[in-house]
Every structure is written in C-alpha cells, then in structure tokens.
Amino acid sequence: MTATRTLKHWYAVHKWASLICTAFLLLICVTGLPLIFHDEIDQWLEPHAYASLPADTPTASYDRFAAEALALHPGDVIASMYADDDEPAVFVLMAPSFAAIKADVSVMYSIRFDARTAQVLETTRNQGVQHRKFTDLMLALHTDLFAGLRGSLFLALMALLFILATVSGIVLYGPFMKKLDFGTIRRGRSHRLKWLDLHNLLGIVTMTWALLVGVTGTMNELSTPLFGLWQQTDVKQLLASYAGHTVPLQHALPSVQAALDTAQRAVPDMTVVSVVYPGNPFGSPYHYLLWAKGSSTLTSRLLSPVLVDARTGALSALVQMPWYLRALEVSRPLHFGDYGGLPLKVLWALLDLVTIVVLASGLVLWVARRKAHADRLAHLVAAHQASGERS
Amino acid sequence: MMRGSLSWRVWRAPVAISALTLLGLASALWGEHLAWKALCWFALATPVVVALWFAWPRKTP
Numbered sequence: 001m002t003a004t005r006t007l008k009h010w011y012a013v014h015k016w017a018s019l020i021c022t023a024f025l026l027l028i029c030v031t032g033l034p035l036i037f038h039d040e041i042d043q044w045l046e047p048h049a050y051a052s053l054p055a056d057t058p059t060a061s062y063d064r065f066a067a068e069a070l071a072l073h074p075g076d077v078i079a080s081m082y083a084d085d086d087e088p089a090v091f092v093l094m095a096p097s098f099a100a101i102k103a104d105v106s107v108m109y110s111i112r113f114d115a116r117t118a119q120v121l122e123t124t125r126n127q128g129v130q131h132r133k134f135t136d137l138m139l140a141l142h143t144d145l146f147a148g149l150r151g152s153l154f155l156a157l158m159a160l161l162f163i164l165a166t167v168s169g170i171v172l173y174g175p176f177m178k179k180l181d182f183g184t185i186r187r188g189r190s191h192r193l194k195w196l197d198l199h200n201l202l203g204i205v206t207m208t209w210a211l212l213v214g215v216t217g218t219m220n221e222l223s224t225p226l227f228g229l230w231q232q233t234d235v236k237q238l239l240a241s242y243a244g245h246t247v248p249l250q251h252a253l254p255s256v257q258a259a260l261d262t263a264q265r266a267v268p269d270m271t272v273v274s275v276v277y278p279g280n281p282f283g284s285p286y287h288y289l290l291w292a293k294g295s296s297t298l299t300s301r302l303l304s305p306v307l308v309d310a311r312t313g314a315l316s317a318l319v320q321m322p323w324y325l326r327a328l329e330v331s332r333p334l335h336f337g338d339y340g341g342l343p344l345k346v347l348w349a350l351l352d353l354v355t356i357v358v359l360a361s362g363l364v365l366w367v368a369r370r371k372a373h374a375d376r377l378a379h380l381v382a383a384h385q386a387s388g389e390r391s
Numbered sequence: 392m393m394r395g396s397l398s399w400r401v402w403r404a405p406v407a408i409s410a411l412t413l414l415g416l417a418s419a420l421w422g423e424h425l426a427w428k429a430l431c432w433f434a435l436a437t438p439v440v441v442a443l444w445f446a447w448p449r450k451t452p
Contacts (some may be wrong), residue, residue, distance in 0.1 A: 173401075173405070174398070174401055174402065177401045178401065182401075182403075182404040182405075183404070183441070183444070183445035185445060185446065187448075187449065198446055201442065201445055201446060202442050202446065204405045204408075205405070205408050205438040205441050205442045206438050206442070207405065207409065208408075208409040208412040208413060208438075209412055209416075209435075209438065212416065296423055297419065297420055297421075297423060298420050298421060333420060334416060334420070339420055340419035340428050340431045340432065341428060343428075343432045344419060344428075344431060344432060344435065347432065347435045347436060347439060350439045351435075351438065351439060354438075354439065354442050
C-alpha cells in the first residue's frame with residue numbers, strides 16, 4: 001500500500017470516527033465543565049450550615065446515626081453510611097428493603113447528619129426526582145444519558161471512537177505539517193484553511209490530555225460491569241464458605257460502631273470512611289463491608305474493603321482489590337482533575353474548552369468541505385449545460 | 392538524514408508539550424507538597440498557553 005493510500009485510510013478513519021462521536025462528545029464536554037466545579041457549585045446553590053464547634057470535636061457514634069435513622073423511618077432498612085470528605089457530615093442511605101434496591105437502585109434516599117452531634121440536618125425521602133441538583137442532572141447526562149447501564153456502555157463506545165479519532169488525528173498531523181512551522185495559522189487565505197490550521201494546532205497541543213481523559217472516561221463508563229465482574233469472581237469465591245448460612249436480620253446485627261472500630265484496627269494506616277450493611281446488593285449478605293482509604297493524594301483514591309462478620313462482629317478478611325478495579329480507582333482523579341486544588345480545576349476547564357473548539361472546528365471543516373464539493377459539482381454541471389446549449 | 396530532521400522539526404514541539412502534560416498530570420497525583428502541585432499547574436498550563444499564543448487573532452499583513 002502506498003503512503004498516499006495509507007493516509008487516505010487514516011483520513012477516512014479520522015472523519016468517520018469523529019463524525020459519529022462528535023455530537024455526544026460535545027455533550028460530554030459541555031456537561032463536564034460544571035462537573036469540574038461541582039463542589040463549588042453545590043456549595044453555592046445549596047449551602048450547608050453546621051453548628052460552630054471546636055475543630056477537634058469527635059465524630060458521634062455510628063450507632064447513634066443508625067438509631068436516629070431507624071427511628072425516623074421505622075420499617076425501612078439502612079443500606080450504608082459514609083462520612084463526607086469535605087464537610088462534618090455523615091450520610092445514612094436507606095431504602096424500603098434490599099429487594100427494592102435490587103429492583104431499582106433509585107429507591108434509596110439519604111439522611112444527612114451533623115457528624116459531631118448526630119443531629120438530623122436533611123432527608124431526601126419523598127423528594128424524588130424534583131430534588132435532583134443541577135450537578136446531578138449534569139452528571140446523569142455526562143455518564144449515562146439517563147439510560148442507566150445501556151447509556152453508560154453507549155457513551156463508552158463514543159469515548160472509544162473519540163480515542164480512535166484522536167489517534168488518527170495524530171497520525172495525519174505529521175504529513176500535514178511537513179511544509180508548515182508548528183503553530184502556523186494561515187489567516188490571510190480562505191476561512192477553511194484557517195479553521196483547518198486551528199483544528200490541527202489545538203488538537204495536537206491537547207492530544208495527551210484528551211487521550212488520557214478519553215481513556216479514563218471509558219474506564220469510568222465501564223465501572224458497573226467491572227464491579228460486577230469482581231462480585232461474580234473474587235467476592236463469590238470469598239463468600240463460598242458462607243453458603244447455607246442464614247442472612248442476619250438488620251435488627252439483630254452487632255454494633256455498627258464496633259464493626260467500624262474492628263475494621264479501623266485492622267487498617268491502622270488508613271481511615272474507614274464508609275460501611276455497607278449486610279444484605280445490601282452492593283455488599284455481602286453475611287458481613288459489614290467497610291471501605292478504608294489512605295491519606296495521600298493518591299492513596300486517598302484507593303479504597304480497600306474490610307469484611308466484618310455480621311453475626312459475631314469479628315474481623316473476617318482484608319480483601320485485595322483486583323488490578324482492574326485499582327486501575328479504575330486511579331483513573332478517576334485523572335478524569336475529574338480534582339486532585340490539584342482550584343488552579344488544576346481551572347486548567348482542566350480550559351483544556352475542556354479547547355477540546356470543544358477542536359470538536360466544533362472539525363464539524364466546521366466537514367461542512368465546509370461538503371459545501372466546496374457541492375459548489376464544484378454545481379459549477380461543473382453549469383459548465384456542461386452551457387457547452388450543450390452552445391453546440 | 393533529511394527524513395529524520397524533518398520528523399524532528401514537525402514533532403519536537405508536540406512531543407515537548409506532551410511530556411510536560413504527562414509530568415503535570417503525574418506530579419500532583421504522586422507529590423504531596425505544594426511544590427509538586429505548583430509544578431503540575433505550570434506544566435499543565437503549557438498546552439493552554441501555547442494554544443492561546445498561536446490561536447489568538449492577529450492582524451494579517
């Protein structure tokens with residue numbers, strides 16, 4: 001195959017991969033912009049006020065959160081609890097039953113407690129879809145188009161096409177720039193050339209960031225199947241020895257605070273940040289599943305599971321996460337850009353805006369090329385008709 | 392020789408920007424001190440500054 005033919009094939013790959021994914025990628029980039037600043041936006045739109053207490057006030061017992069939550073909604077079950085990363089709050093997630101969660105995860109609602117006083121601050125029960133925050137709507141559009149797993153898988157496919165478009169764009173950049181200096185924008189000539197140069201320049205300077213965000217975005221879209229794979233393999237194997245055991249009822253469980261303390265002693269260099277109740281479809285039927293994280297920027301993103309027996313309250317296992325879930329955890333900060341303070345968020349937003357211009361300029365070029373082709377065809381037809389009339 | 396120098400001319404700037412981008416992405420993730428974060432901001436600002444520098448509208452001669 002000659003070099004020209006190879007380039008034509010790469011051009012076709014670039015054109016079609018881009019055309020198929022551009023509309024969805026534009027949506028992802030636009031909805032991704034507010035998500036970069038979701039903490040700031042949430043705090044601005046719905047500020048949370050907390051009692052002014054000394055900074056070293058300890059967190060209340062998790063048994064108190066559990067008792068308060070069950071007293072507030074008797075008959076419902078606690079699905080999980082977690083401590084907020086940024087605010088002195090503990091969230092208790094509840095649902096009518098675990099079977100209801102299995103059928104529809106959206107039946108879960110949350111109660112926000114002051115972590116120090118165990119005072120109920122807010123509950124989302126009966127608020128339904130109306131209470132969805134602006135950033136929740138953006139997140140749903142960004143991750144699954146309100147279509148659940150099918151939406152996630154579809155957007156993962158679009159992200160793969162974006163990666164293909166970016167790689168093919170890099171391949172085409174070399175031959176295209178043979179006679180041009182880096183950064184050349186031919187402003188004095190046609191609009192199409194100016195847009196083409198702009199498209200190439202912005203695409204090549206952001207290629208590494210765009211590839212990284214594309215790859216990590218694809219991984220994030222696959223998080224549900226990846227966790228499902230883990231549950232069907234490692235977790236199933238881990239729980240095999242419990243087959244035939246009765247599943248403990250929620251009112252007969254040992255203290256959740258004691259389970260948390262047991263887990264904390266097992267991982268002294270980490271902090272236990274959440275507990276999934278026995279019976280929750282996202283946990284174990286026979287254990288409290290506690291998630292612990294490290295203290296550095298990187299290790300705070302790597303969660304480690306600890307299992308505590310739900311009948312005896314004894315430590316059952318420190319579970320090793322498989323490589324693909326570790327990769328998923330590392331991919332998250334690299335997709336969100338939330339690990340380097342506000343300046344990194346601003347840079348992430350600017351790179352997102354540049355990507356929007358790359359996508360839009362690609363569309364402009366495609367439309368211009370089609371228009372030029374149509375004009376050329378019309379010119380040829382007109383010339384042919386004129387010559388026919390003369391003869 | 393000519394081919395090699397041509398490739399270098401075309402790719403040196405994109406490769407340098409790419410390397411700085413990777414350095415920036417990694418430094419804030421692995422480094423704990425403010426200096427690492429500052430390196431991250433500086434390195435990741437490079438593609439943005441380069442894009443703005445060359446793409447900024449100018450008067451054509």
